[in-house]
Amino acid sequence: MRIPAPLVAAVMAVTALSACGIGGGQSNGAAQQKVDTTDQLKGTITFQTWSLKNDKFTPYFDKLIADFQAQHPGTTINWIDQPGDGYQTKLNAQVAGNTLPDVVNLPMDLAYPLAKTGNLLDLSANVPTLESDWVKSVVDAYKYTDVNGGKSAFGFPWYTGTDVLYWNKEMLQKDGLDPQNLPKNREDLLAAAKVMHDKSGGKDFLLSSFPGASDITSTGTSWMTPDGKKFAFNTPQAAALLDKYRQAFKDGLFPPGILTSDYQGNAELFKKRVVAMTTSGGDAITNINKDTPSLKDKVVPSENFLTPPLYTQGLSISAKSKNLPLALAFAKFATNNDNQIAFVKLAPGFLPGTAAAANDPVYSKSDGTPQGDASVFAFHALQQAKLATPPQWSPEMNDYLKQQITLAMTGKQTSQQALDKGVDKANSMLEQ
Known part of the structure; x- marks a missing residue:
């Protein structure tokens, strides 16, 4: 698929990372902790994206964060963005130094070794609606087999694509x-x-x-x-x-x-x-x-x-975050239907990773043009898309x-x- 220039680096799937030992610590499968979401949200977390801070996308993220903080007074979201080159190396250093951001932008290939070494929060155990509110085929891409043979998901589908x-x-x-x-x-x-x-x-x-x-x-x-x-x-x-x-x-x-x-x-x-x-x-x-x-x-x-084929970027949560309730709430907010649709409008060719996007006319009903047909075909294809x-x-x-x-x-x-x-x-x- 054709990838907008500002997103080229962010969509590179660094498959070889899975063999590179990223993650430090025991290879003991998923972090199974349950997050207590009953208390009022407060405090500060860090949110990391990959090659998305630029003239095109910065206004979107500034508004996203401002909207969340307005809805939850007393919270602060610190946004950092890593350049396209060297992201694997940066993640290695962050995990080794116990500084992995609370909410982190990861494609499936980069999420896998972190999940296998217990560095990512098990979303299947904490988000009951994960497979109904987000596109199941993309959720499945973030599912990994743990040492007990079970499978849990470790990423919220964010911006996605297929052919x-x-x-x-x-x-x-x-x-x-x-x-x-x-x-x-x-x-x-x-x-x-x-x-x-x-x-x-x-x-x-x-x-x-x-x-x-x-x-x-x-x-x-x-x-x-x-x-x-x-x-x-x-x-x-x-x-x-x-x-x-x-x-x-x-x-x-x-x-x-x-x-x-x-x-x-x-x-x-x-x-x-x-x-x-x-x-x-x-x-x-x-x-x-x-x-x-x-x-x-x-x-x-x-x-x-x-x-x-499935192309996907997701948001994952550090299992070692000191503010898991806030991290989980922000990741869900950033990947909800309204925010995903607003984001992909800035990135033509990408699709939202939410099930509710099927109700958006852009993805559910063609305007009768070949381009309109293609947009509907693409969202339909996403439901069956698989990682090669x-x-x-x-x-x-x-x-x-x-x-x-x-x-x-x-x-x-x-x-x-x-x-x-x-x-x-x-x-x-x-x-x-």
Whole structure:
């Protein structure tokens, strides 16, 4: 998805952090304390964001804090913001020095190691309406298996995102496909890709995304064993899906170079009219019409029948906060429906992480334009969105798996062998 420049750093998922030992202290699972919310709120807490203090967002946060303090006299919210670079290092230092802010902005990957080492408050134990007032798919992304095999959530969904599907209707029509009858599942997609390839004499393509982690997730494959201790994504379902892509590659349904370092990526090939389908966030049509004149008014969206990816930022609470009632109350306030909708209006392409946003016309009823359709499709997709990989997955693991899938795609090994090797390598790296 296209990310507004001020938020680029804040949306980078630093997956490798989960292997870096952040968190200090015993790896004893969740902090299970219950917060007493019966007393009147008072005192001071610190609220930390990530790369959000600038001309665009500072007025929003100033008003947010002022509104909360006005509703709760005697409280003070000290807002600090960390730069985009070095956030992992800063969190390491804060945890080690016992200075983690009371309310802290964390993507799922950064929340995971803190929760596993007992540094974040268990929200499942303290917010009974967590899964009804916030989008459940995003709440689930902040759930981690503890040492007893249970799962608790450690982040309030804040600003989120996912992808919908976009199609070049001009290319579809030219190559024998109907923009009014778009594919509705992966089998339809592969069949349509063959029609386009054959009709164009191998000059046009529908597919260009390298099969990988998100495709494995789309088969319903669980990446980890139930106890969360080992990888186990080498399932027959995942292998069968890779087999379909192997055959599609053999049949020439992908553009040349997709498996090489010269591959430009799906979005770039879509802009160049090499491929007729891409994935992107809910505001993509507006950006395409503005930035790519050759595609203006030629792009239509559809529901994402592939498993929609989840991009998420959340607010978590330090389990060691000296004012847990105030921290919990402020985090709930900052992530309530009105405040989230006001925030994402400043960040086009992002979605609120609240269930009540489904009642907002922007997300519930299209105005009949392609952009209006895309906005509704995006919020629908968010309800089913999933993280492509678990927080234990690292870039090094991903690189190795991609190498193995490349060998399978080119016929040098089977799909099952590629997955088996990927699992073995990932587990050896996990042990290290």
